[in-house]
Amino acid sequence: MVKLELEKLGLHPTSIELGEITIQENCIEDKKEELIKNLELIGLEVLDDKRSQTIEKIKTIILELVHHSEAVLKVNLSNHISSQLNQNYHYLSNLFTEANGITIEHYFIAQKIERAKELLIYDELSLSEIADQLNYSSVAHLSKQFKKVTGLTATDFKKLKIKLREPIENL
Known part of the structure; x- marks a missing residue:
């Protein structure tokens, strides 16, 4: 287009x-x-100004990394972003936070939780496999972040998803 x-x-x-x-x-x-x-x-x-372009590039790098990369997320985020954009991470982090009101790390976590939700909906991987794929140190760490971001445990989210898929007359 x-x-x-x-x-x-x-x-x-x-x-x-x-x-x-x-x-x-x-x-x-x-x-x-x-x-x-x-x-x-x-x-x-x-986006005509360099600051907005840089912020969008940071988001694109994170989205690619979390949602479109088949590799396990075992990269150092700050080094990855800094090397991709060939700029100082401290500068990029301040720019991103100033424009979005959240840090790059919080945006990254939010995207990882969105990816975890997708994987839970697909129901092809166990929670342990999802934690591993998203480079969490443990299922407990993923579960804690999942609850903090969504307000639900991963298990409750999965149950809710199943309930929502039931025909309306069965609810």
């Missing part, structure tokens, strides 16, 4: 990645407002 919108304006994308577009043209100031308007109509937001 993004490529189509760019081409409608006579722009030629060389690369379209999640959160970043590279185009052949050097100056697009005359088409920039129209492009922004067209992209907003299809539900996309253009």
Whole structure:
């Protein structure tokens, strides 16, 4: 969709990645407002300042790591983000917290819990396997964070999910 919108304006994308577009043209100031308007109509937001772009890149790195990586999450988060963006982690952490009101670590934990919820819903892995996949030191550690974030134990969440799947007349 993004490529189509760019081409409608006579722009030629060389690369379209999640959160970043590279185009052949050097100056697009005359088409920039129209492009922004067209992209907003299809539900996309253009981040024009470096700070917003950096924050979105941090979120993308975490989302990729937690939700789209097949590897077990055994990376040092601060080193990973810092090396991916080639910037000082302390600066990135302050920037992220200032913009979002939560730390990178809390955002990471929230995403891990979302992933745990998905895996619980799929019902293919045990809680122990989920804890291992998400690089928790123990099931107890996962359970404690799960309860802190969701207000439910993982077992209660699973029971609630099963109950919600029952036909309405059985409830």
